[in-house]
Amino acid sequence: MPRRAKLLLKAVPPALILIAAFVLPRFMLQNQNMAAMIGEGEAGPTFWPNVMLTLVAICAAFWLVREVWTALRAPAVAGEAPPPAAPYNWRLAWAGLAIVILYGVAIQYLGFAFATLLFLAVWLILGGVRRPLTVAPVAVIGTLVLLYVFVALAQMPLDRGRGVFAGGTIELYQALRIY
Numbered sequence: 001m002p003r004r005a006k007l008l009l010k011a012v013p014p015a016l017i018l019i020a021a022f023v024l025p026r027f028m029l030q031n032q033n034m035a036a037m038i039g040e041g042e043a044g045p046t047f048w049p050n051v052m053l054t055l056v057a058i059c060a061a062f063w064l065v066r067e068v069w070t071a072l073r074a075p076a077v078a079g080e081a082p083p084p085a086a087p088y089n090w091r092l093a094w095a096g097l098a099i100v101i102l103y104g105v106a107i108q109y110l111g112f113a114f115a116t117l118l119f120l121a122v123w124l125i126l127g128g129v130r131r132p133l134t135v136a137p138v139a140v141i142g143t144l145v146l147l148y149v150f151v152a153l154a155q156m157p158l159d160r161g162r163g164v165f166a167g168g169t170i171e172l173y174q175a176l177r178i179y
Contacts, residue, residue, distance in 0.1 A: 014063035021057035027049055048154055095126055109171040110176075111161025117143040141155040144176070152178045 019147055028046050106115040120139040129135055150156045151173065160169040173179050 001026045007068065008069065011064060014067060015062045018057055018064060019061040021053045021060060024053055083099065092126065096123075099123060099126065107159050107161075109162055111165045111174055112158035113143060113147055113169050114161060114165055116146055147173075147176065147178060152176075 025046070028049055067162075100118065101113055103119040107119065110118065117139050119144045121135050124135045124138060129138075151158055160166045
């Protein structure tokens, strides 16, 4: 395959994501006049989606630049073979997908805080991080950051869970002074 075709194939996904991140905000509201009515600059209903799409656009731009840079710096020698790639682990991919789906289900029963803590810990272990002194702090800090961003800052009413977990979530929020 010619070098330009390889560059194009590697550059298309980040370029499409970058374009989508700029186009999608136009479709967030059914009526574009609603943005003016609710206040575009304020932390209204489109604020957090716009923040997330901006961050996605930044990541996609870096990804695109990296792909182009790597392709331009690659040797043009036709006979040089690329290093062998590691085989794709389909079991790990399916396990990751299952964990994401289970996380969505677990939020209803365990609540956002406890389900997120468990999800992050399992995700790290699945990703190859095995040291408890690494997994525990990353899962705890990640959960705390998400709680402060979504519950304290964005004031989103996230699921508290059921039974013991509902009470535990409220106690956790009060201990963290989220409310």
